[in-house]
Every structure is written in C-alpha cells, then in structure tokens.
Amino acid sequence: MSSDTITLELDKYESGVVFHSLKDKRNQMLKEGKREKIRSLSMMF
Structure with a gap:
C-alpha cells in the first residue's frame, strides 16, 4: 500500500x-443495506 x-x-x-x-x-x-461500506467510504475524506 502506498503512503x-x-x-x-x-x-x-x-x-x-x-x-x-x-x-x-x-x-x-x-437503502441497499451496505452499512459496513459506508464507514470505509467516509474514512476516505
């Protein structure tokens, strides 16, 4: 992984x-029930 x-x-x-x-x-x-992916999306910012 690059830093x-x-x-x-x-x-x-x-x-x-x-x-x-x-x-x-x-x-x-x-709506699609993908709560776990929301956290990773928000951590990008």
Whole structure:
C-alpha cells in the first residue's frame, strides 16, 4: 500500500458537488443495506 498523499483544492461549487455526491451515495448504500461500506467510504475524506 502506498503512503502517497494527494491534496485537491476545490472552490465552493466543486466542494458542494463532492459533498452532495457523497451524500447521495451514502443514502443509496443505506437503502441497499451496505452499512459496513459506508464507514470505509467516509474514512476516505
């Protein structure tokens, strides 16, 4: 596993798009009963 770090600089609009996309993905995964995967998704950020 690599320990490289990537940093993204997002403006207000871009960060909103990322936030809402993650929220939508989380809600979809909750409906599918994939709670364990939600934690790993949130730990990426």
